[in-house]
Structure formats: C-alpha cells, structure tokens
Amino acid sequence: xxxxxxxxxxxxxxxxxxxxxxxxxxxxxxxxxxxxxxxxxxxxxxxxxxxxxxxxxxxxxxxxxxxxxxxxxxxxxxxxxxxxxxxxxxxxxxxxxxxxxxxxxxxxxxxxxxxxxxxxxxxxxxxxxxxxxxxxxxxxxxxxxxxxxxxxxxxxxxxxxxxxxxxxxxxxxxxxxxxxxxxxxxxxxxxxxxxxxxxxxxxxxxxxxxxxxxxxxxxxxxxxxxxxxxxxxxxxxxxxxxxxxxxxxxxxxxxxxxxxxxxxxxxxxxxxxxxxxxxxxxxxxxxxxxxxxxxxxxxxxxxxxxxxxxxxxxxxxxxxxxxxxxxxxxxxxxxxxxxxxxxxxxxxxxxxxxxxxxxxxxxxxxxxxxxxxxxxxxxxxxxxxxxxxxxxxxxxxx
Numbered sequence: 480x481x482x483x484x485x486x487x488x489x490x491x492x493x494x495x496x497x498x499x500x501x502x503x504x505x506x507x508x509x510x511x512x513x514x515x516x517x518x519x520x521x522x523x524x525x526x527x528x529x530x531x532x533x534x535x536x537x538x539x540x541x542x543x544x545x546x547x548x549x550x551x552x553x554x555x556x557x558x559x560x561x562x563x564x565x566x567x568x569x570x571x572x573x574x575x576x577x578x579x580x581x582x583x584x585x586x587x588x589x590x591x592x593x594x595x596x597x598x599x600x601x602x603x604x605x606x607x608x609x610x611x612x613x614x615x616x617x618x619x620x621x622x623x624x625x626x627x628x629x630x631x632x633x634x635x636x637x638x639x640x641x642x643x644x645x646x647x648x649x650x651x652x653x654x655x656x657x658x659x660x661x662x663x664x665x666x667x668x669x670x671x672x673x674x675x676x677x678x679x680x681x682x683x684x685x686x687x688x689x690x691x692x693x694x695x696x697x698x699x700x701x702x703x704x705x706x707x708x709x710x711x712x713x714x715x716x717x718x719x720x721x722x723x724x725x726x727x728x729x730x731x732x733x734x735x736x737x738x739x740x741x742x743x744x745x746x747x748x749x750x751x752x753x754x755x756x757x758x759x760x761x762x763x764x765x766x767x768x769x770x771x772x773x774x775x776x777x778x779x780x781x782x783x784x785x786x787x788x789x790x791x792x793x794x795x796x797x798x799x800x801x802x803x804x805x806x807x808x809x810x811x812x813x814x815x816x817x818x819x820x821x822x823x824x825x826x827x828x829x830x831x832x833x834x835x836x837x838x839x840x841x842x843x844x845x846x847x848x849x850x851x852x853x854x855x856x857x858x859x860x861x862x863x864x865x866x867x868x869x870x871x872x873x874x875x876x877x
Contacts, residue, residue: 621713627822646691739817741794
C-alpha cells in the first residue's frame with residue numbers, strides 16, 4: 480500500500496496543468512460541446528456564475544443618475560428579463576475555464592468586463608488614461624518584487640498585454656514576499672504570476688520567458704511582437720540589468736526599477752524615452768561595462784548594489800544583514816510589506832509614464848521609517864545614521 484501510494488504521489492507531482500485560461504462562447508455549438516465534455520470528465524469541478532450581478536453592475540455604471548431612484552431595482556430587473564428573452568443568460572458573455580483550478584467562471588464580454596472591473600477607478604484614473612494604461616505592452620523582468628509590480632498594474636486595469644521573465648521556480652523561502660501559497664511551490668515564477676494575472680483579467684495576454692533574460696533572448700523580450708512600451712527591471716543580476724538598459728536606450732523606452740530596503744523602497748526612473756543619452760543607472764555605478772558586471776564576485780556585487788542604492792540610504796539593519804551574508808544568513812533579507820510597497824510605487828510610475836503625466840525622472844525614496852518612527856529626524860538619529868553610513872562606505876571602499 481505504501482509503495483502504491485508513493486507511486487501515485489510521484490505521478491501526481493509530475494503532472495503540470497496549463498497556466499492559461501480557455502474562453503468559451505456558449506452561443507456556439509462547438510464550445511457547448513467542449514464544455515459539456517469537460518464537465519463529464521470531471522475536469523470542471525466548480526462553476527462560478529454571478530453573471531446577473533455583473534449585468535446589474537454594468538447597468539448601474541451606464542445609468543449612474545438613476546441608481547438612487549426608487550424605481551431603479553425594477554428597471555434593472557426588467558432589463559435583465561429582456562436580455563434573457565432574447566437569449567438565455569447562460570449562453571451570453573463568456574465562460575473562462577481555469578484548468579489548474581478545475582473551475583469555470585461566467586463573465587461579461589471583454590469591453591463591458593473591463594468597464595465594470597475598472598468602474599471604481601473613475602475619476603482617479605480618467606477613461607482616456609484607463610484605455611492607454613490597458614493597451615500598454617508592459618515587460619516585467621524579475622518576479623520577486625516584480626510579482627507585486629505586475630499584480631498592482633493589472634489590479635488597476637493596466638497592461639492587457641504583459642511579458643514576464645524569470646528563471647526561478649517558487650521556493651518556500653520566497654513566500655515571505657511573493658503573493659503565492661504552498662500549492663504553487665515548485666511552479667515557475669512566471670507561471671505563478673501569470674495565473675494570478677489571468678484570475679484578475681481572463682482576457683489578458685501573458686507571454687512567459689521562463690529562462691529569464693539573457694543575451695540570446697532579450698531582444699525578443701523587447702521587440703515581441705508587439706514591442707514593449709515600458710520595462711520594469713526587478714532582476715538581481717547586475718549584468719542583465721545592464722542589458723536591459725542597452726535595449727531600453729536603443730528603443731527609447733523608460734525603465735522603472737524599485738529595490739526594497741528594509742521596510743522601505745528605493746524607486747529609480749530612467750527616462751531613455753526622453754533622453755537616450757542618459758547614463759546607465761543615472762551614472763551611480765560609474766562607467767561600468769557588461770563584462771565587468773558579469774565577472775563580479777559576491778563581495779563585488781554587494782559593493783555595486785551598495786554604491787547604487789547609496790550607503791546613506793541603506794537602513795542600519797540592512798547594512799548589518801549584508802555583512803552577515805555567507806556567515807549567518809544565506810542572502811540579503813527582504814520583507815513582504817516592502818515588496819508590496821515597491822509594487823504600488825512602480826505601478827504608479829508606470830501608469831504616469833504611459834499616460835504622459837509628470838513624474839520624478841531620477842529617484843524617489845519611500846520611507847515608512849521616516850514617516851512612522853517618531854525619533855527618525857531627531858539630531859541624534861541623523862548623526863547615528865551618518866556614522867553607520869560612513870562605516871559601511873569604508874567597508875566597501877566607496
């Protein structure tokens with residue numbers, strides 16, 4: 480029995496279900512037959528249908544001045560009844576089948592779906608801005624912080640077409656900062672993120688680069704088709720960061736990058752779309768080359784990262800932690816709250832760039848410590864941070 484169970488578990492673990500939904504139009508005979516077959520084979524084990532509520536919300540959005548009238552509920556009911564007389568509700572809209580969840584969901588067609596899903600964005604995001612944001616082709620390289628970035632963008636109704644690159648699979652130690660659970664362990668991070676995006680917007684087009692970015696595929700990542708409108712850099716590899724900027728400069732695209740720093744965020748914006756002569760990394764790393772960055776050892780990488788962020792900006796606990804890498808800890812520490820903070824900040828920057836609004840074109844420090852620790856700006860704390868930064872700068876010879 481134990482051997483049989485072990486074999487069954489191994490066989491089950493080796494199976495991987497698709498990470499892309501299938502959209503069905505049940506007004507078509509072929510689609511009805513396919514869905515019926517999925518139900519008969521128990522490949523659909525959950526049916527979600529609140530289509531009437533979606534129709535109600537759509538009617539509210541299209542008749543906002545009538546919402547608070549005493550006759551509104553009757554008007555909605557009559558509207559739904561009229562639609563059902565024309566064609567059964569179950570045959571309307573689309574049904575999104577998520578094979579990895581064995582679930583099928585009844586949703587509106589794409590245009591009304593997007594209208595309802597983003598209705599509460601108005602007028603914080605105007606209709607014109609929302610359309611530009613939705614139509615943008617966005618590339619996200621690196622899916623630790625990048626997972627939060629991608630989800631924040633799609634959550635706000637942006638980037639119907641999104642391209643994801645990461646070579647890692649989800650590990651248990653990632654789940655302190657990647658919005659995923661134990662059921663996703665071992666799944667490539669690109670698929671984890673794609674599944675989450677599709678659950679927000681089944682109409683999305685998500686392209687995956689599960690090998691990450693490298694000299695052989697980075698041109699395809701940028702050029703598509705369709706070509707990127709903006710790129711988010713959240714990779715750890717400094718040499719790949721250099722390649723991203725080479726492509727962005729060549730194609731005149733903005734690069735947005737965010738680094739977590741304890742509980743805080745360091746957001747960098749490089750507007751190669753406005754100034755293709757801008758020095759890489761805003762010149763903070765000096766005149767480095769791809770080969771130099773590729774050949775760095777662990778200490779050299781730490782030095783370059785510190786140089787880029789700036790010793791004066793690295794929190795004291797982060798500085799202490801970086802010096803313990805390879806001694807008492809395996810890698811630099813990262814927190815889930817900081818990943819979410821970075822995700823929100825980068826999504827904000829991407830939306831502003833895509834919609835042509837003013838935006839800081841260099842660096843922004845988003846510090847919860849500064850805003851929430853009462854003594855942060857006291858003379859004693861400022862002097863202490865200066866001493867710690869000076870020590871850290873000396874350690875790395877900066």
